[in-house]
Amino acid sequence: MKWYFKVIAMLALVANIVSCKKDDMKYSDADVSAVENLYAPTDGKAVKLLSSSSAALYFEWESALVADGGAAQYEVVFDKLNGDFSKPLYTVTSDNNGNSNGANISHKILNQVAAKAGIEPGASGDISWSVYSIRGMKRVLSKVKKNLNIKTLEGFADIPDELFITGEGAENGTTIAQAIPFKLVGNGEYEIFTKLEAGKKYIFTDRKSADGRVFYSEDQTKIKEAETGSNTVAKTAVYRIRIDFNVSTITYSEIKSMGVYFSPSGAVVLDLPYQGKGIWSATGVINFKQESWGRDQRYKFQMETVKAGKAETVQLGTQTGTDSPPNSSSAPSYYFVRILPNLSQWDDKWKFVDAVDGRPTKISMILQGDKDYTHAVVPN
Known part of the structure; x- marks a missing residue:
């Protein structure tokens, strides 16, 4: 009869494991309600984006309810004006690692959202936003959505992952393989310390190859992209050059x-x-x-x-x-x-x-x- 007791014990162990797993799933899969009210920003609010790294817009919504009495987490989702959020343009986790029913979203992120929506740099356009409430594996999209009118920054939608300087006026000359790298000092922000020769052309490029993108400035203030563009300086000197692709700006300090x-x-x-x-x-x-x-x-x-x-x-x-x-x-x-x-x-x-x-x-x-x-x- 020993086999009988062994079978009973094994069945009890399996039942216990299954019970534990079910208890775990009760927490992670607890029902969560959709957010019913979006408080801020108001529907149709017009926002002129600023280049300051501290510039941000606050989003706030009503808390969702969770069946087990716990707390929900949240994500703000953005889409084109008439989008259904099935493939959102951008998703931002709410403050406090997703546990807050509010999110302070930077203007630079909003500028990226606008670019994904097809709004040209420096232009105005509309996007939609809503909120997902989340508990474990369950995600519920709010039935409410609001629109936001954005006046974008004059920045690049496709920011290069790397940046180099090359050309007759640069320290390493025209051999592209010897192009000198910039340092990434922030999101979309680059810096280099280098010597430039007066009156000689040089370019900025995103790769050490002939098919790289070319960036230049006509006025040493705004950065542009063009296959045939180039830069020059009036004085041979050592320069600190800073480029911010988020706002298309370039600055030179001798x-x-x-x-x-x-x-x-x-x-x-x-x-x-x-x-x-x-x-x-x-x-x-x-x-x-x-x-x-x-x-x-x-x-x-x-x-x-x-x-x-x-x-x-x-x-x-x-x-x-x-x-x-x-x-x-x-x-x-x-x-x-x-x-x-x-x-x-x-x-x-x-x-x-x-x-x-x-x-x-x-x-x-x-x-x-x-x-x-x-x-x-x-x-x-």
């Missing part, structure tokens, strides 16, 4: 100088001449400042620029907020650089190692698009 800023002195104590391809470097002697508590060795970098004819001072400092000198076990990130939003004497600085004090030291600033912005300090 880099007049780069130097080591010694915080105890509140001044640049070593000029770093430009060496090419985003590198400034020099060898010099840095003497630490004697204080009652010891030798002060704090430093960062400073560059003098001219943007739109206006002189501007910019500092470069640490990414890590360090307050100690490096040692043999310090990570490469100790030397990583960021461009600081404000000028100061003491903030966002590094500390030299003791071996730098009074000895010839090679210091380099490296701002290249295919790696982290960084710097190097090598005592001789």
Whole structure:
């Protein structure tokens, strides 16, 4: 009879497993109601999009009900004016990782939605929006939808994944395989530090091949796309070039100088001449400042620029907020650089190692698009 008890036990185990699975499914598959009211923005609201990274529009709706008394999650969906949301143009998870019945949606995302709806850059057009309520595997679309009139940004709908500079006026010449990369510094935003030759043509392209897209600017303000476009500058100089494809803008800042800023002195104590391809470097002697508590060795970098004819001072400092000198076990990130939003004497600085004090030291600033912005300090 042992076989009999074994069969009974096995059946009981299977029944228990099935019961547990059913209990799990009760949570994930609990019925959820459709959202019945969309509160904001109001139907037909007209919105003029702004290029500011903080510009956003708030969407809000009535909470859905869940059969087990739990909470629903939500997604905002966008479609063309008369679309049925079966293939939405864009989907945005609500705030608080989908748990909020509201969503703060940036103007840059709304600009992408408008582009997918066929609204031309700088033009106005209408889109529709609604909300999915979600619980586990169940998703229910609201029967309510509202329209939104959008005045778009003058940006690109198809933003390049990479960007390079090449041409007679560029540092690496016309060989496309040697095109110099930009650095991606934000969503659709690129930056490069490079030298340009006056009167010689160069282009921006999205790939190192002859079939890449070509971007250019006629006025050094707006970026355009055309197969035959090209750029020139009036002055041979080192430039910081920033391109924002979200709003089709380009800015040039001439880099007049780069130097080591010694915080105890509140001044640049070593000029770093430009060496090419985003590198400034020099060898010099840095003497630490004697204080009652010891030798002060704090430093960062400073560059003098001219943007739109206006002189501007910019500092470069640490990414890590360090307050100690490096040692043999310090990570490469100790030397990583960021461009600081404000000028100061003491903030966002590094500390030299003791071996730098009074000895010839090679210091380099490296701002290249295919790696982290960084710097190097090598005592001789």
